[in-house]
Amino acid sequence: MERRFVPSEGRAINCQLATGLFLAGEAASIPVDWRIQLTERWTTDERRRDRAYIPATVRAQPAWRYALDVVEEVADWGIDRVPVVGDLRHTPDADRLMARLSELGTDFVFEVSDMLQVVPGPHLAAVRPSGGPRSGPHLLRVRDCLRGADVKHRQVVTWTPGVDGRHRATHAVSVPVRLPGGRGGATLQLVGTSWQGGRSKLWLTNRTDLRAAEVISLGTLVERTEADLRDLRADFGLLDFEGRSYRGWHHHMTLVSAAYTFARLTAAPRRQERRPS
Structure with a gap:
């Protein structure tokens, strides 16, 4: 355990960070793989490595790489391919x-963050972010891509999510974009909404065939x-490990x-949820 900045908390705390x-x-989620995120403080000190039983092949990595590792490992289990969903x-x-x-x-x-920069689709090529220096001739923050979208890219999405059961209706915007720097040159779909007290939500997907409601x-x-993580913490001791051993x-x-x-598998089924339409 060490002191690290946790973005979701907005402060530095003594903790262990992990990727799950x-x-x-719709009714539940089940944890199937975990990775503890080690810093170089643990991986470059041989004495510390030995005491914590850290395998010789384990090295400090950026957070995105830990996420990729668990996705690749689970893919090797022979499970049917499904979309990877997350908060980046x-x-x-x-x-x-x-x-x-x-x-x-x-x-x-x-x-994704509204500050993430992407290459806009052709219909947004002339749109520029308001204020601040330009980061390149064809880069825009994702929030600026949505501001420049015309009426044909907007639609109303209505549904009742299952976690809190509250009815929601929102305007959704969907536009094509690409990642910068030649990374993954294929077109992605950027979908944006505004709810929960006006806070915008923005998603990127490589499933350009999906409707905004499906995204x-x-x-x-x-x-x-x-919600299930809260249950894991409160009722199953997720945060109760106090040792210093990797294994x-x-x-x-x-x-x-x-x-x-x-x-979860032996509990009574939860109420069926309605998804966006």
Whole structure:
């Protein structure tokens, strides 16, 4: 455990950061893989490595690389391919993860920061961000791409999400974009909405065949996983590991995941949820 800045908390705290992969559906999500995110403080000190039983092949990596590792590992299990869904708003170099997944032919839907820069579609090529220096002749922040969208790219999406059961209706905007720097040159679909007290949500996906409502339906599965993470913390001891062993941490997470999965599979079915239409 060490002091690290946690974007979701907005401050530095003593903690262990990890990446988890869940199999998620409308009614529940199940954790199936974990990676503890090690810093060079742990991987470059041989004495510390030995005491924590860190395997010789393990090295410090950026957060996006840990996410890619768990996706690639689970893909080798022979599970049917499904889109990878997640929240990359606080992940540096998020575009590198999306580019690599595109190269691997893996579908994804990621919530992204409104400051992420992309190459706009041809119909937005003349749009420029308001204020601030230009980062390049063809780069725009994703929020500026949506501001320049015309009426034909806008639609109303209405649904009742299952996590809180509240009816929602919002205007959705969908435009084509590409990642900068030649990364994953294929066209992506950028979908944006505004809800929850006016806070905008923005998703990028390489599934350009999906309707905006379908992208939102997949993207909001993150809410399902966040709710289940709260249960894992409150009722299953997710944060209770106090050791300093690499294998001990993964053993703890495996037991917590197994207990949670058993509880979910033997529990009464949750109320069926309605998805966006």
